[in-house]
Amino acid sequence: MKHSGKMLAAGAALTLFIAPSRAWQKHSPGVSTAKVAHDYPIRPVPFTAVHLTDTFWAPRIETNRKVTIPFAFEKCEETGRVANFVHAAEALRGHIPDQDRKIPPYPFDDTDIYKVIEGASYTLSVKPDPHLESYIDGLIQKIGAAQEKDGYLYTARTIDPAHPHAWAGAHRWEDEEVLSHELYDLGHLYEAAVAYYQATGKRSLLDIALKSANLLCNTFGPGRKTIWPGHQIVEMGLVKLYRVTGDERYLNLAKFMLDSRGPGGSSYNQADLKVIDQTEAVGHAVRATYMYSGMADVAAMTGDTAYVHAIDTIWENVVAKKLYITGGIGATGAGEAFGANYELPNLTAYNETCASVGNDFWNQRLFLLHGDAKYIDVMERTLYNGLISGVSLDGRSFFYQNPLESNGRKGRSPWFGVACCPGNITRFMASVPGYMYALAGPTVYVNLFAGGNAEIPMGGRTLKIVQETRYPWDGKVKITVDPGKPGAFTIKVRIPGWARGEAVPSDLYRFADVLHEPARLRVNGREVPVRVTEGYATLSREWKSGDVIDLDLPMPVRRIVANSQVAADRGRVALERGPIVYAAEGVDSPTHRVRNLLLPEDARLTAEFRPDLLNGVVVLEGKAISLAYNAHGKVTRTSEKFTAIPYYAWANRGRDEMIVWIPDSESVAKPAPWPTLATESKVTASQGGGRVTGEGMEKHPEAVNDGDEPSSSNDPASYFDWWPEKGKTEWIEYDFPKTATVSQIQVYWYDDTGRGEVRVPASWRVLYKDGGTWRPVAGAGPWGVDKDKYNTVAFAPVTTGALRLEVTMQPNWSAGVQKWKVK
Ligand SMILES: [Zn+2]
Numbered sequence: 108m109k110h111s112g113k114m115l116a117a118g119a120a121l122t123l124f125i126a127p128s129r130a131w132q133k134h135s136p137g138v139s140t141a142k143v144a145h146d147y148p149i150r151p152v153p154f155t156a157v158h159l160t161d162t163f164w165a166p167r168i169e170t171n172r173k174v175t176i177p178f179a180f181e182k183c184e185e186t187g188r189v190a191n192f193v194h195a196a197e198a199l200r201g202h203i204p205d206q207d208r209k210i211p212p213y214p215f216d217d218t219d220i221y222k223v224i225e226g227a228s229y230t231l232s233v234k235p236d237p238h239l240e241s242y243i244d245g246l247i248q249k250i251g252a253a254q255e256k257d258g259y260l261y262t263a264r265t266i267d268p269a270h271p272h273a274w275a276g277a278h279r280w281e282d283e284e285v286l287s288h289e290l291y292d293l294g295h296l297y298e299a300a301v302a303y304y305q306a307t308g309k310r311s312l313l314d315i316a317l318k319s320a321n322l323l324c325n326t327f328g329p330g331r332k333t334i335w336p337g338h339q340i341v342e343m344g345l346v347k348l349y350r351v352t353g354d355e356r357y358l359n360l361a362k363f364m365l366d367s368r369g370p371g372g373s374s375y376n377q378a379d380l381k382v383i384d385q386t387e388a389v390g391h392a393v394r395a396t397y398m399y400s401g402m403a404d405v406a407a408m409t410g411d412t413a414y415v416h417a418i419d420t421i422w423e424n425v426v427a428k429k430l431y432i433t434g435g436i437g438a439t440g441a442g443e444a445f446g447a448n449y450e451l452p453n454l455t456a457y458n459e460t461c462a463s464v465g466n467d468f469w470n471q472r473l474f475l476l477h478g479d480a481k482y483i484d485v486m487e488r489t490l491y492n493g494l495i496s497g498v499s500l501d502g503r504s505f506f507y508q509n510p511l512e513s514n515g516r517k518g519r520s521p522w523f524g525v526a527c528c529p530g531n532i533t534r535f536m537a538s539v540p541g542y543m544y545a546l547a548g549p550t551v552y553v554n555l556f557a558g559g560n561a562e563i564p565m566g567g568r569t570l571k572i573v574q575e576t577r578y579p580w581d582g583k584v585k586i587t588v589d590p591g592k593p594g595a596f597t598i599k600v601r602i603p604g605w606a607r608g609e610a611v612p613s614d615l616y617r618f619a620d621v622l623h624e625p626a627r628l629r630v631n632g633r634e635v636p637v638r639v640t641e642g643y644a645t646l647s648r649e650w651k652s653g654d655v656i657d658l659d660l661p662m663p664v665r666r667i668v669a670n671s672q673v674a675a676d677r678g679r680v681a682l683e684r685g686p687i688v689y690a691a692e693g694v695d696s697p698t699h700r701v702r703n704l705l706l707p708e709d710a711r712l713t714a715e716f717r718p719d720l721l722n723g724v725v726v727l728e729g730k731a732i733s734l735a736y737n738a739h740g741k742v743t744r745t746s747e748k749f750t751a752i753p754y755y756a757w758a759n760r761g762r763d764e765m766i767v768w769i770p771d772s773e774s775v776a777k778p779a780p781w782p783t784l785a786t787e788s789k790v791t792a793s794q795g796g797g798r799v800t801g802e803g804m805e806k807h808p809e810a811v812n813d814g815d816e817p818s819s820s821n822d823p824a825s826y827f828d829w830w831p832e833k834g835k836t837e838w839i840e841y842d843f844p845k846t847a848t849v850s851q852i853q854v855y856w857y858d859d860t861g862r863g864e865v866r867v868p869a870s871w872r873v874l875y876k877d878g879g880t881w882r883p884v885a886g887a888g889p890w891g892v893d894k895d896k897y898n899t900v901a902f903a904p905v906t907t908g909a910l911r912l913e914v915t916m917q918p919n920w921s922a923g924v925q926k927w928k929v930k
Contacts, residue, residue, distance in 0.1 A: 141353025147407040147475040154541030161558030171536035172230040174502035179223045182522045188216045195265035196252035214263035214272045215288040219530045221295035226533030228302035247311045258322035261289050290336035297344030324356045335367040339394050342401025362405050383413040386420045388445045392437025396465025403472035427613035432681050434489025437462040441862045449672040453511040455823045460497030460528035464535045480642020481612035483554045484604040492688045496755040498532045505529045507803035511767040516807045518762045524801030549596040556584045579685045580725045582660030593651035599643035606660040619668045624661035664712045678772035689751035693763030703779040705732040706769045727751040734778035742778045780814030785929045788841035817925040820858040820894040828865045828923025840911040850904040851930040853897040857923030866920040867892040876909040
């Protein structure tokens, strides 16, 4: 291992003051952590030392423990993810494959079990549960039995090596950089193994992980074969193995894999450039944030400054140009990827839950490197908004995507074919208390606010901290300090950006109003001037038992506007109070519509805590203007009661419209459409009604008559297609509310050239229902298939109760409809 010889930061020297983490492992006697030569200059206080008793996080963490984790294990059993290990073990013992022994649907299905084991281990660290522990022991036996003799572990191949998963490649590792996900699976295995070892002191899963990691070390590295992961995370996993074992081979291999990426590969998985030459966040957002987190880890452990420079530069790009106000990242569904600079659409925002988790991993690590609270500002924004939106309040259903607007057709799912997000929720929620405090020598950082207490080993003492607060609903925070014996040290209290008039640490978003009440700070009742450096008020003094810090962060309702380069947010405002971003949801509107609202600049909004609503939330209330077209095509305005709820809590009361960026300018407002024969019709289609992809994207035939207007045939906002069907004849049908005479239709075709496999059809026709028979309309034509416009077809009038479009696709292509109007 070569060290650059340069310190990461002046604070690096302070690591000497940090007690070994062994002292923090009070629930896991016998577990040691190896001494490592370099580490982050700032160390997080682990979640095992922080006990939350508040009404916001503590119940969520308990729901995660009691509901989500058992539920996710159940789903892993039910969907065959556990059986994959059993079948791989049978194959290793030479059993002839039977019909049960199917190749898993995805080669990364193993990770779901690893992730939930990791989450469950974190809960075991703070709350022993013999039943859960023995269940995990059983899973670990199955995992171990599926491991090949030399350490190789990948059920998608081992189940049937002669016919492995289509993405696995004919031989081990040969398709890793593209599709196989062998290293992705192992990264999650390593993280789970370390978590279980630290929680229980049991080496069972750790030994499996080390056997696998040793195979990697013996196969890859300088003088051996080259490899880098197609889907990153193994870098973080290897660093964790290095932390517990002190074996530098794991750290070296992580760095080797990072340095083997690019140039000349795909930007989809960040292999287009050497990692140290990357300056912009591109490609698959989860892979990206996992890689940046792995780079931070390797940089911290080696002193490499080139990695730090690269991830600092990429962070500037994300925070200034690619971050949603909810803290979500990864704007586009195509490639689950970052969009272009300022490309932040709302209705189609992808914002994978895993990308929010990755964003918080990354921002936490940047804070640990630099000690600047701007990273915690981003982390907190993601945490309270676009991350916990990924799980329902009851802990049993999830979002894969977290858009900022809904047409009322999006709902949560109990699971996904690609089930990365639920597992990530289980492990993240269980470790939330670990993001609250950090330590660098004689300095304690108070980063997040939540009621509870912490015991922080500091030099020769244990510093006890008690927080009392109703955060995030109230900005008053009382921090009581007990250092044991009196002593001089520093407490850095974060003054959040939002409390300093800074919406985000960039010019991407800003508050539209002026902040009148500044943050206030008192120590033992005496006002202290709030001087903020790198986001902190620094309190250096002789502390004694019973000292009290009172922090007051006023929480008025704030309006946020986006940088004018964000086209999707022009003429619109978002509402925020404290760290919470708000959304209007249809269920709170008398018309069940919110996308047609206009929120005038002078509309007064009040905040009220509603203990009965959505497990207790502060709602914002006021008056807005509801816009609608009348029969003559004129816009009507109706004043109506306006309610906004925390964004994270939407879609817990059924499917409804939702909007975060609300027009305050009539030029972008969207009046509700006047009901027409088409919009009032019931829509059905061949290939069923709402269909859901593995990633939880939903397609509903109701998109074709929702009254929205597409901007082009390629507009991904609201359409219906028959993909993955190709070259077939399919239909979509309107059942009119009552019999009508019609003589013209207009069809706007969907065509996703450049992104997908849907093209305008080869041919089509219109049928009408005559009694029980479908008959073609007469005298019709021409049957237009032009893109980016309505194709109008007139025909001899028919009086009927239903109309059908029959669409014949081009060979090898699918087809779809944006909108369909009827006259
Ligand atoms: Zn995911």
